[in-house]
Amino acid sequence: MNYSLSHVPERTAQPRNNGVTMVMDKGLSLAEAENFLSKAAKFVDIIKLGWATSYITENLKEKIQLYHAHNIPVYFGGTLFEAFVVRNQFEDYLRVLDEYGLEYAEVSDGSITLPHEEKCNYIAKLATRGKVLSEVGSKDAEKIFAPYKWIDLMRSELQAGSWKVIGEARESGNIGLYRSTGEVRQGLVDEIINAISAENIIWEAPQRPQQVYFVKLIGPNVNLGNIAPEEVIALETTRLGLRSDTFASYLPEDIKQKYKLGKYFQDERLKQDN
Numbered sequence: 001m002n003y004s005l006s007h008v009p010e011r012t013a014q015p016r017n018n019g020v021t022m023v024m025d026k027g028l029s030l031a032e033a034e035n036f037l038s039k040a041a042k043f044v045d046i047i048k049l050g051w052a053t054s055y056i057t058e059n060l061k062e063k064i065q066l067y068h069a070h071n072i073p074v075y076f077g078g079t080l081f082e083a084f085v086v087r088n089q090f091e092d093y094l095r096v097l098d099e100y101g102l103e104y105a106e107v108s109d110g111s112i113t114l115p116h117e118e119k120c121n122y123i124a125k126l127a128t129r130g131k132v133l134s135e136v137g138s139k140d141a142e143k144i145f146a147p148y149k150w151i152d153l154m155r156s157e158l159q160a161g162s163w164k165v166i167g168e169a170r171e172s173g174n175i176g177l178y179r180s181t182g183e184v185r186q187g188l189v190d191e192i193i194n195a196i197s198a199e200n201i202i203w204e205a206p207q208r209p210q211q212v213y214f215v216k217l218i219g220p221n222v223n224l225g226n227i228a229p230e231e232v233i234a235l236e237t238t239r240l241g242l243r244s245d246t247f248a249s250y251l252p253e254d255i256k257q258k259y260k261l262g263k264y265f266q267d268e269r270l271k272q273d274n
């Protein structure tokens with residue numbers, strides 16, 4: 001920190017298991033990645049090379065080495081895993097992971113239909129070589145399933161060996177955990193967190209209101225994913241209660257009362273209305 005401020009919540013320390021910020025790199029150049037790391041490396045816990053962008057990204061090996069040199073694990077988007085699976089090339093996929101020195105891997109079925117047992121077998125197999133993140137939720141807006149189903153899938157994937165399960169949102173944030181407007185499916189999220197420990201879940205939350213929602217609900221050390229590189233520092237301030245959206249979150253009552261923050265602001269509005 002550049003100076004001292006009281007009433008700022010404590011963040012977990014890197015390497016984090018909780019309070020993770022997963023950033024989506026969808027094809028940054030090596031120079032852009034260097035530039036990005038020079039300002040934000042200490043706020044980045046995992047990099048996902050979005051969907052199959054790694055297939056055509058220039059200087060891929062060098063970029064992965066650069067992230068690793070900053071102790072930031074990297075994994076390929078789940079869509080790439082799916083692209084290998086549907087071509088019957090899973091063994092090739094394993095070779096690619098080894099060739100690029102990737103310990104982390106994502107298993108997903110967002111674009112394909114995969115029997116869940118088969119998905120769990122892939123999770124178990126990949127878990128023998130490193131950390132697995134498995135994604136729950138479809139990229140197809142027509143495929144909506146009930147909260148109990150999300151919970152069942154998440155539970156069995158964690159049991160199969162996933163390090164964390166990811167709640168689907170896509171880059172756009174208008175699917176899976178969210179309605180087409182981007183609004184959070186709050187009932188779904190409430191049921192999930194009642195059943196599964198929040199530290200086992202990474203919530204994809206590409207839009208600012210979605211990030212704010214989860215920071216307010218779960219706290220500064222919530223695991224968030226699909227964060228755009230240019231939003232990392234802004235998100236960190238949201239976590240710390242240093243942006244308007246979460247400003248009142250960690251301040252004591254006397255300060256909130258004096259400056260009419262949070263519920264005191266609402267009380268004031270009510271008085272004015274009556």
Ligand SMILES: O=C(O)[C@H](CS(=O)(=O)O)OP(=O)(O)O
Nearest residue numbers: 050051077078079080170171
């Ligand atoms: O599910 C995701 O967040 C992404 C990005 S998008 O769906 O293509 O927008 O897919 P992934 O393959 O996991 O990177």
